[in-house]
Amino acid sequence: xxxxxxxxxxxxxxxxxxxxxxxxxxxxxxxxxxxxxxxxxxxxxxxxxxxxxxxxxxxxxxxxxxxxxxxxxxxxxxxxxxxxxxxxxxxxxxxxxxxxxxxxxxxxxxxxxxxxxxxxxxxxxxxxxxxxxxxxxxxxxxxxxxxxxxxxxxxxxxxxxxxxxxxxxxxxxxxxxxxxxxxxxxxxxxxxxxxxxxxxxxxxxxxxxxxxxxxxxxxxxxxxxxxxxxxxxxxxxxxxxxxxxxxxxxxxxxxxxxxxxxxxxxxxxxxxxxxxxxxxxxxxxxxxxxxxxxxxxxxxxxxxxxxxxxxxxxxxxxxxxxxxxxxxxxxxxxxxxxxxxxxxx
Numbered sequence: 001x002x003x004x005x006x007x008x009x010x011x012x013x014x015x016x017x018x019x020x021x022x023x024x025x026x027x028x029x030x031x032x033x034x035x036x037x038x039x040x041x042x043x044x045x046x047x048x049x050x051x052x053x054x055x056x057x058x059x060x061x062x063x064x065x066x067x068x069x070x071x072x073x074x075x076x077x078x079x080x081x082x083x084x085x086x087x088x089x090x091x092x093x094x095x096x097x098x099x100x101x102x103x104x105x106x107x108x109x110x111x112x113x114x115x116x117x118x119x120x121x122x123x124x125x126x127x128x129x130x131x132x133x134x135x136x137x138x139x140x141x142x143x144x145x146x147x148x149x150x151x152x153x154x155x156x157x158x159x160x161x162x163x164x165x166x167x168x169x170x171x172x173x174x175x176x177x178x179x180x181x182x183x184x185x186x187x188x189x190x191x192x193x194x195x196x197x198x199x200x201x202x203x204x205x206x207x208x209x210x211x212x213x214x215x216x217x218x219x220x221x222x223x224x225x226x227x228x229x230x231x232x233x234x235x236x237x238x239x240x241x242x243x244x245x246x247x248x249x250x251x252x253x254x255x256x257x258x259x260x261x262x263x264x265x266x267x268x269x270x271x272x273x274x275x276x277x278x279x280x281x282x283x284x285x286x287x288x289x290x291x292x293x294x295x296x297x298x299x300x301x302x303x304x305x306x307x308x309x310x311x312x313x314x315x316x317x318x319x320x321x322x323x324x325x326x327x328x329x330x331x332x333x334x335x336x337x338x339x340x341x342x343x344x345x
Contacts, residue, residue, distance in 0.1 A: 023300065023302065023303060024062070024300075024301040025298060025301070026060065026062060026063070026299040026300070027064050027296060027298045028064040028065070028298070029295050029296050029297075030058055030066050030295060032054070033295065034285055034294075035050050035271075035283060035285040035287075036050060036051075036083070036270050036285055036287055037050045037082065037084045037135065037270065037271045037283070038050065038271050038273055038283045039273055040086075040281070041086055042088070042276065043088070044059065045061070045276065046061050046062075047059070047060040047275070048060075048093065049066075049084075049283070049299075050083070051080060052081075052285070053080060054071075054080065054081075055072050055079055055081070056068060056070070056081075057071075057081060057084065057095065069115065070093075070110055070115035072110075074117065074120075075108070075120070076099050076104050078100075078101075079098060079099040081095045081096065081098075082095075082097075082098045082133060082135070083095075083096040083133075083134055083135030083136045083147075084096070084136070085135075085138060085144075087138040087142070087144070088112075090138075090142050091111060091112045091113060092109050092111065092112060092138075094136045094144050095107070095108045095109075095110065095136070096108075096133045096134060096136050097120070098132070103132075104122075104124060105123045105131040105132065105148070106120050106121055107120075107121045107123065107144055107146050107161075108120050109121075109144075109161065118161070119160070123146065123148070123163055126163060126164070127151055127165075129150065130150060131148050131151065132148060132151075133147070133148055133155070134148065134182050134183075135147050135182060135183050135226070135227075139186050139207060142159030143156055143158055143159065143207070144156070144158075145166060145186065145192055145207070146184075147181040147182060147184050147194060149182060150180065151168075151180070152174070152181050153167065153168050153172075153181070154166045154192070154194065154205060154210070167210035167212055168210075169203075169205070171212050171213070171214055172196065174196065174198055179197035179198040179223075180196060181194055181195070182194075182195045182197045182224060183195040183224065183225055183227035183237065183271075184227065185235070189251060190207055190208065191204050191207060192205040192206075192207060193205075193215070193227060193229070193235060193252060194227075195224035196224065197224055199220070200222050200224055201214055201217075201221070201224075202215040202217060202221060202237070202246075202252075204252045204253070213253070215248075215252050215253070215255050216253065216254040217255050217256070217257060218255075218256050219257050221237050221239065221244050221257070222241060224237050225237075225239050225240070225269075225271070226238045226271035227272065228273050228274050229274070230278050233247065233248075234247050235247070235255070236272045236274070236280055238263070238271060238282050239269070240268045240270070242262055243261045243269070243280070243282055244257050244260050245259040245304045245306070245307070258306055259304040259305060259306035261304065263282060267285075267286055268284065268286055269282040269283060270283060270285050271283040272302075279301050280301065280302050281299050281300065283297075283299055284299070284300060285297055
């Protein structure tokens with residue numbers, strides 16, 4: 001009986017670290033930073049973080065050590081970095097550059113190794129009205145795709161910095177004006193997934209012709225902002241209120257929100273990314289106007305409770321199987337000893 005308990009305790013000990021581990025919290029400081037977006041750089045094992053107040057991008061370690069990655073004084077005065085994304089295949093960092101007044105929107109590309117600017121592609125001349133470029137994603141060929149929240153347009157920028165309009169689909173036109181297309185992520189199957197803040201909708205946009213379809217979801221993604229995708233295909237959409245976990249079985253004609261985790265609204269989460277070991281992180285950038293004057297921000301790991309419960313079920317199943325195997329082994333040993341006793345009798 002003692003051996004039986006030892007086996008059960010061993011199985012529980014081996015699985016306990018998975019469920020007892022606390023979510024990773026990274027607090028970091030930078031004067032007047034107010035980051036709106038970030039990305040994970042697997043080569044340096046650091047987060048890359050933008051700023052709504054500076055023409056600067058910083059690097060943040062998993063211990064919260066912040067250092068300047070690049071500062072670009074060639075950009076227009078009072079401009080800032082909105083969405084940022086890494087293009088590891090082409091060793092580039094892509095950054096959406098914005099200025100509120102006078103309006104200015106562009107996509108900047110930087111060499112990841114030297115931080116040298118590769119190009120600055122203006123977007124304002126492509127539309128008659130002011131552009132509010134927001135987020136960016138890159139495909140495997142080096143093309144970048146930039147969302148415009150003001151006009152509900154998606155731009156395409158080639159690897160050489162040539163900008164054009166990819167999509168102006170009528171599906172993007174909502175009843176309200178404030179907060180249009182926002183987060184964007186690229187799928188290897190040749191389409192984009194794009195969030196729309198004021199409607200809570202998710203769109204699938206094909207990169208070959210710019211045609212769009214609305215992804216049918218089981219609920220609206222209220223105040224949807226940044227978007228990311230895990231290696232297992234689960235899509236993550238963040239708002240200041242919640243982080244949504246979404247999956248699809250038909251290449252995003254339809255999708256299902258299978259979990260949503262409440263976030264700290266006063267810290268205003270605005271971006272989500274996938275770090276090492278497929279761990280999911282949100283960025284608390286305190287970007288609300290009422291948070292002026294703060295210089296401390298945080299990157300926080302967020303886990304799905306639904307997935308955690310599924311893992312717990314499998315843990316108990318494994319423990320049960322181990323216990324059953326032990327009982328079977330014990331029965332076999334008893335039979336063996338019994339048969340040997342018969343032979344010696």
